[in-house]
Structure formats: C-alpha cells, structure tokens
Amino acid sequence: MPAHRLDPIDRKILAELQADGRMTNVELARRVGISAPPCLRRVRTLEEQGFIKGYHAEVDSRELGFExxxxxxxxxxxxxxxxxxxxxxxxxxxxxxxxxxxxxxxxxxxxxxxxxxxxxxxxxxxxxxxxxxxxxxxxxxxVIRCAKDEPGVPFDVLEERLSRTA
Amino acid sequence: MPAHRLDPIDRKILAELQADGRMTNVELARRVGISAPPCLRRVRTLEEQGFIKGYHAEVDSRELGFExxxxxxxxxxxxxxxxxxxxxxxxxxxxxxxxxxxxxxxxxxxxxxxxxxxxxxxxxxxxxxxxxxxxxxxxxxxVIRCAKDEPGVPFDVLEERLSRTA
DNA sequence: CAAGAATATGAAAGATTATTGCGTCGATGT
DNA sequence: ACATCGACGCAATAATCTTTCATATTCTTG
Missing domain, CATH: 3.30.70.920 (Lrp/AsnC effector binding domain/regulation of amino acid metabolism (RAM) domain)
Known part of the structure; x- marks a missing residue:
C-alpha cells in the first residue's frame, strides 16, 4: 500500500479532482491550502506516478439513447x-x-x-x-434502476483509516 | 431518445471530453473543426442540458490501498x-x-x-x-482481475447507428 | 548539534487559455 | 423576396496556466 508516499495535501488534491476533474488549478490550490505553482507540480507528479490515470467527462448514456x-x-x-x-x-x-x-x-x-x-x-x-x-x-x-454510481475511491474511509494508524 | 437535438459536432465534443475531460477548449475546438468561442458555448449548453453530468479524475484505487x-x-x-x-x-x-x-x-x-x-x-x-x-x-x-473498465458511452456504436438511420 | 544537501514553497513574469461583445453569414418561414 | 433567428468567427479583455528564481524548510550526515 504505497499511499504512504502521499501527504495529506496530495490526498486532498486527489479527492478534489475526483469530485470535480475540471477544477481550476488556482481553485484547487485555494482548497488544499497552498499556492498555485506547487499545487500544479503536485498534480503533474500524481499524474506521472499513476495515481491519476486520466480525466473523463461523465456523459449521460441514457440521454444519448443507451437505455x-x-x-x-x-x-x-x-x-x-x-x-x-x-x-x-x-x-x-x-x-x-x-x-x-x-x-x-x-x-x-x-x-x-x-x-x-x-x-x-x-x-x-x-x-x-x-x-x-x-x-x-x-x-x-x-438493470431496473441505478441507486448509486460513484466509481472511485472513498477518501473519507482512507482518511479515517490513516488517522487511526498514525 | 433525445440525442436528435445533437448534431455531429456535439457528439464529437462529448466523445472527446469523455476520452479526455481536461482537454483545453482550444484543442477541443480544433479537433471538432470549429473555433473556440462557439465550441465553449456548445460545451456549456451540453452541461446545462445534462448531457455532461460532471468531470472526474480517474484515481487508481489500488495505488491508494484499496486492493x-x-x-x-x-x-x-x-x-x-x-x-x-x-x-x-x-x-x-x-x-x-x-x-x-x-x-x-x-x-x-x-x-x-x-x-x-x-x-x-x-x-x-x-x-x-x-x-x-x-x-x-x-x-x-x-474480483480477481479487471480486464476492461471503460464506463461511459460507446460513441462508435452511436455513430454507426445514426448513420444507418440517416 | 551543526552544516550542507535536497526538496518544497511562494512571488513575479510571460505565455496560453477562457470569455465576452459584435458583425456577418446561412437557414427558416412568411 | 424579405425579415427573423440562430450559429459562427474575429477581436479584445480577463483569467488562468506555467516557468523562473530566490527563499525557507526538512532531512541527512559528519
């Protein structure tokens, strides 16, 4: 579990970008509490190291005729x-x-x-x-209906888990 | 299926943003063959009409310790x-x-x-x-292993389908 | 414990992008 | 044929991204 190379700021960045992948870097920096340049460097590093595998628009498949x-x-x-x-x-x-x-x-x-x-x-x-x-x-x-569809990482669980280990 | 309110450019926009949700608007405009301002207007409209429900970073859950x-x-x-x-x-x-x-x-x-x-x-x-x-x-x-994980719309199927109806 | 190396940070500047305003073109319908 | 409506592209402005650089912090090492 190599999540240990990530500090709380990195995890916050991942959580924020998972929730809103088009967030502005300045907005992201504001939310995680650092200035824009180091924030962007962290994002790039997270991308290179594979923690972020890509960014995708969530398209409504039903609206497009896939019912x-x-x-x-x-x-x-x-x-x-x-x-x-x-x-x-x-x-x-x-x-x-x-x-x-x-x-x-x-x-x-x-x-x-x-x-x-x-x-x-x-x-x-x-x-x-x-x-x-x-x-x-x-x-x-x-599938009759979908009650929940949130692929990704439950960061609240991760944070709670790390705080108990520390 | 109200996909008929979408012209080929709109569908191309959706396909491109589904593949890369952080693509620059000028790059997106270049790929779909129109200039930047109308391209951005189309994206905003697609967002408001619900065809785009959001943008998300794809985070590697295994790398974060969810194995x-x-x-x-x-x-x-x-x-x-x-x-x-x-x-x-x-x-x-x-x-x-x-x-x-x-x-x-x-x-x-x-x-x-x-x-x-x-x-x-x-x-x-x-x-x-x-x-x-x-x-x-x-x-x-x-889950032993994951061979394919591409949530979203198969736009190639959609285009082929529309071309046969037209 | 101190000194140096390595890393991360923030301010400033330049390049790129997002966004608005406006004039023009083409389609639609009367 | 003409007016109307909608969408486009150009130009200008505002915001953002991205690099550079000097400083501060942390970590290691003697």
Whole structure:
C-alpha cells in the first residue's frame, strides 16, 4: 500500500479532482491550502506516478439513447490462462461491453453491458457472446434502476483509516 | 431518445471530453473543426442540458490501498417499493459500496464494493450488509482481475447507428 | 548539534487559455 | 423576396496556466 508516499495535501488534491476533474488549478490550490505553482507540480507528479490515470467527462448514456444496461455472468469451459486471456481480449473488442471483471467462485466473469435497446442487446447476446468460443453459460440481468454510481475511491474511509494508524 | 437535438459536432465534443475531460477548449475546438468561442458555448449548453453530468479524475484505487473489489448479489425479503428505497438509501450511506443497481430476476440488487483488505470487507459484510433489515441473502464474488473498465458511452456504436438511420 | 544537501514553497513574469461583445453569414418561414 | 433567428468567427479583455528564481524548510550526515 504505497499511499504512504502521499501527504495529506496530495490526498486532498486527489479527492478534489475526483469530485470535480475540471477544477481550476488556482481553485484547487485555494482548497488544499497552498499556492498555485506547487499545487500544479503536485498534480503533474500524481499524474506521472499513476495515481491519476486520466480525466473523463461523465456523459449521460441514457440521454444519448443507451437505455439498456445489463449485467452478464459468464462461465467458461476452460479456465486455462490462455483461454481466460482470449475471452478478455474478445470482451475488449466488444464496444457494448463496458466492463469485464474476472471473479472467483462459480461465475468466471461478470460483464457490464450497455445497448440502445433490448433487441440490440439480444442480438449481441445470441450472435456474439453466446457463440463465442469457450463460453459455457451466460446469465443476464437487466438493470431496473441505478441507486448509486460513484466509481472511485472513498477518501473519507482512507482518511479515517490513516488517522487511526498514525 | 433525445440525442436528435445533437448534431455531429456535439457528439464529437462529448466523445472527446469523455476520452479526455481536461482537454483545453482550444484543442477541443480544433479537433471538432470549429473555433473556440462557439465550441465553449456548445460545451456549456451540453452541461446545462445534462448531457455532461460532471468531470472526474480517474484515481487508481489500488495505488491508494484499496486492493479488494467485490461484487455482491443481494436478495431482499420484501420487494415493496418502500423497502427497496430503504435498502437503496442504506447503500448510499455505505462508503464501501460504490455502485448499487436494482436488477430483474432472482437477484434484487448487485453492489460493487471496494475495501482496503479482505478483513475490512468481511467486517462490513457481516456487521453491516448481512445484518441490514430486509436482507435475505448475499452472495459475494471477489474480483480477481479487471480486464476492461471503460464506463461511459460507446460513441462508435452511436455513430454507426445514426448513420444507418440517416 | 551543526552544516550542507535536497526538496518544497511562494512571488513575479510571460505565455496560453477562457470569455465576452459584435458583425456577418446561412437557414427558416412568411 | 424579405425579415427573423440562430450559429459562427474575429477581436479584445480577463483569467488562468506555467516557468523562473530566490527563499525557507526538512532531512541527512559528519
């Protein structure tokens, strides 16, 4: 856990930029309590060291016509490393698959998929996913509604944890 | 699907900002082929109309010490709307739960959770989630590795779809 | 404990960018 | 054909970003 190379100011910077990635550097500097130049240097360092992997606009997919979200649990026939890699590569090539996580337990993978409508997803399911090599079973669950969607780090938990260690 | 109020330039703006949310407005304008002022006006409009819901830095949670990711499938005893809402509210209050989606099928909810280590998650599981009111069953799956994680809109699919309709 | 090295800071200046105001062009509809 | 409306681009101003540099702080080392 190499979060120890980060001081409280760095963590505050990460928390602020996670909440608002387009914040002005002067505003960011004001919030973390230092002046603008060192603040910008810290941000650049955090980017170079990989703590910040990028910046993204959060686009409303439903407004853009992607009204269907589906979680798909996938079981494979062979769990040999080469076969796992092959399936992961295939997922990376499917634009409707936005996330692909390998799991322990009976299910090998869970996929988060999006689609403009149900028929589009059904077509993808039957023509691509179900017919892909090595796929043994697929169980899909439609997302009825999303109650919480805040990817990222819970900085409040991190701070509380560090304060108890210190 | 009100994506029809968006012309190709707007969609290009959304795609570019989704890929790089801190892109300079002049660079963005150059890429979409218009000058800076109207480009900024379009971005502001997209923000006001809700197509852009925010900007976020992508922070590496593992580098910050959150090495455990878990998907939890939750079944409730009562699916009355009030009880569903109550569980969703509880999820919003748990910082370790980053996503909460209500599903169709046998599983009522799927949660994406993070934790610094397994014991922290186990404590959350046994003391918070399993003992929460109305929770009937919880099945957890540890994430072994993540092959793809690109939340957002597949703009290539959108463009191809629009070109076929036109 | 003191001296020096390494690192981080803040002020100032110059370069880049964001933002406003305004005149012009093209599309729409009467 | 003409007026209206909306969007564009140019120019100017305001704000921000980014570098430079001198100083202060911390950490190491003798």
């Amino acid at each position: 269907v979200q589906v979680f798909a649990s996938v079981g494979l026939q062979s769990q040999a490393e080469a076969d796992l890699r092959a399936f992961e590569d295939r997922c990376r090539g499917w634009p409707l698959v936005r996330e692909c996580h390998m799991l322990n337990g009976e299910v090998d993978f869970i996929l988060k998929c999006v689609a403009p409508d149900l028929s589009t997803f059904q077509a993808f399911l039957t023509e691509q996913l179900l017919t892909a090599p090595n796929v043994a079973s697929v169980k899909t669950s439609l | 455990v990711q878990v998907f939890a499938s939750v079944g409730l005893q009562s699916q009355a709307e009030a009880d569903l809402r109550a569980f969703e509210d509880r999820c919003r209050g748990w910082p370790l739960v980053r996503e909460c989606h209500m599903l169709n099928g046998e599983v009522d909810f799927i949660l994406k959770c993070v934790a610094p280590d397994l014991s922290t998650f186990q404590a959350f599981l046994t003391e918070q989630l399993l003992t929460a009111p109305n929770v009937a069953s919880v099945k957890t799956s540890l």
